[in-house]
Amino acid sequence: MSYQNRASDMVSDYMNIRSLPAMLSVAFIAASLYQFGGITTVELPWLSYTLTTQHSLVISLGAFAAAFASSETKEFQYYEDWEKVAIALGPVVILGNEYIPQINDFLLSLGDPLGMQLAFIATVVSWGVAVQ
Numbered sequence: 001m002s003y004q005n006r007a008s009d010m011v012s013d014y015m016n017i018r019s020l021p022a023m024l025s026v027a028f029i030a031a032s033l034y035q036f037g038g039i040t041t042v043e044l045p046w047l048s049y050t051l052t053t054q055h056s057l058v059i060s061l062g063a064f065a066a067a068f069a070s071s072e073t074k075e076f077q078y079y080e081d082w083e084k085v086a087i088a089l090g091p092v093v094i095l096g097n098e099y100i101p102q103i104n105d106f107l108l109s110l111g112d113p114l115g116m117q118l119a120f121i122a123t124v125v126s127w128g129v130a131v132q
Contacts, residue, residue: 020070021066021131024063031059032123036116055096060123061091068130083129089125093119 033039042051068087069084079087085113096103097119 024067025131028060028063028067028127031056031063031122032094032120035060035097035115036120036123038116038120043087049076053098057094060094064090064094064127064130067127079129086126086129087124090123090130093122093126 011090030039034042034051035053041047042056054113076084076087093103097107098104107113107119110118
């Protein structure tokens, strides 16, 4: 067996574990943790770069969209109603927390850090339903 065949077989096996959603899960969860206060600072000293909440929002939504699009699940129209609500809730909470003061105020009124913890959990549940 040649090296090229072994490498090709290894790549094929690796792709079969649906690595894209798995890698995106890490990015999504890390960005969501940062956005909702679970991680306080993300710095990349080699690049002299510090992540902002707007960057984490873009990362979260980008990962969410890519994972949902690459998911080998049923089409959106075939999800149950509660699943559709759960899927929609994630992006709504992510965007609402950043751009709609009433949503951010509501989350903070639930308690600090309870409101942000609940927002994070809602986004993770949304993610889990979307990429199942």
